[in-house]
Amino acid sequence: MREITKLQSAVDKAYQNFRHDNSGANADYIPFLAQIDSQLCALSIVTVQGDVITAGDTQYRFALESISKVCTLALALEDYDANTIQEKIGATPTGLPFNSVMALELHGEKPLSPLVNAGAMSAASIIKAQSIEERWQRILAIQQKLGSKDIYLSDELNQSEQTTNFHNRGIAWLLYSAGYLYCDTMEACDVYTRQCSTLVTTVELATMGATIASGGKNPITQEQVLKPDNCTRILAEMTMEGMYDSSGDWAYTVGLPSKSGVGGGILTIIPGVMAIAAFSPPLDTVGNSVRGQKMITSVAKELDYNLYKCI
Numbered sequence: 001m002r003e004i005t006k007l008q009s010a011v012d013k014a015y016q017n018f019r020h021d022n023s024g025a026n027a028d029y030i031p032f033l034a035q036i037d038s039q040l041c042a043l044s045i046v047t048v049q050g051d052v053i054t055a056g057d058t059q060y061r062f063a064l065e066s067i068s069k070v071c072t073l074a075l076a077l078e079d080y081d082a083n084t085i086q087e088k089i090g091a092t093p094t095g096l097p098f099n100s101v102m103a104l105e106l107h108g109e110k111p112l113s114p115l116v117n118a119g120a121m122s123a124a125s126i127i128k129a130q131s132i133e134e135r136w137q138r139i140l141a142i143q144q145k146l147g148s149k150d151i152y153l154s155d156e157l158n159q160s161e162q163t164t165n166f167h168n169r170g171i172a173w174l175l176y177s178a179g180y181l182y183c184d185t186m187e188a189c190d191v192y193t194r195q196c197s198t199l200v201t202t203v204e205l206a207t208m209g210a211t212i213a214s215g216g217k218n219p220i221t222q223e224q225v226l227k228p229d230n231c232t233r234i235l236a237e238m239t240m241e242g243m244y245d246s247s248g249d250w251a252y253t254v255g256l257p258s259k260s261g262v263g264g265g266i267l268t269i270i271p272g273v274m275a276i277a278a279f280s281p282p283l284d285t286v287g288n289s290v291r292g293q294k295m296i297t298s299v300a301k302e303l304d305y306n307l308y309k310c311i
């Protein structure tokens with residue numbers, strides 16, 4: 001079978017098998033997310049050659065949420081270097097929920113991972129910028145360079161988050177008190193909240209992943225966005241902390257670096273080959289899209305990809 005036909009058939013099969021799975025529930029601590037149609041479902045692949053394979057609601061724009069942490073980490077690595085980010089933010093999983101205050105308390109307020117809320121605010125704060133607007137524009141620009149120039153901030157979602165993000169504001173002040181925020185405290189929280197409030201399609205999300213999979217070169221625009229070594233670091237972070245508290249189980253069962261968000265998106269990367277992006281709003285108890293996990297697991301098994309496969 002031709003490679004593209006094989007990819008399309010794996011995507012179609014996964015989409016058809018799981019699009020009607022009705023377990024899980026939309027995130028409801030952000031009012032905007034609670035009212036999204038739970039039946040929406042999409043699955044896309046973008047290869048490092050720039051081939052695009054899709055099924056389902058692939059035109060639908062959903063909230064990037066926590067997956068934005070990957071993009072901001074990428075920019076922080078470009079602005080500094082891997083050792084500085086490890087020292088100033090951390091590079092190890094917390095083993096606790098993404099918004100855990102206890103995780104901070106247990107580690108002298110050091111966020112440890114740039115892929116939990118604390119580490120992501122720390123990463124947003126370390127981006128080189130003279131003003132809040134410059135900080136925000138640089139973070140939006142990296143999302144657009146990795147994914148697509150059409151990615152934009154949803155004012156409605158941003159409003160919904162900015163008026164309910166009191167827990168994150170608390171985390172930001174704890175970080176500030178221990179010296180792990182590198183700009184004004186509420187500036188870091190504001191910009192982090194905006195980075196979560198952009199809207200993407202699964203094709204744009206898979207393009208972000210394919211850019212990382214190819215060592216930093218966007219396969220659609222051909223722009224070299226990231227240094228190859230930084231992509232290696234990002235993939236390690238995604239493996240350790242990308243699927244919330246079930247990152248270990250995900251590595252054990254699927255074995256591919258991934259990042260999910262409470263908007264229902266999941267991005268999975270097969271280094272050097274392609275990225276898979278899934279979207280469907282209902283989440284399991286740790287915050288991962290239920291249909292998304294099932295569809296991606298199905299595609300990975302069907303195509304026989306697992307980073308830890310020996311022969």
Ligand code: GLU
Nearest residue numbers: 065066098196261262263
């Ligand atoms: N904006 C959300 C928050 O800060 C993102 C959470 C997520 O997707 O994990 O809680």
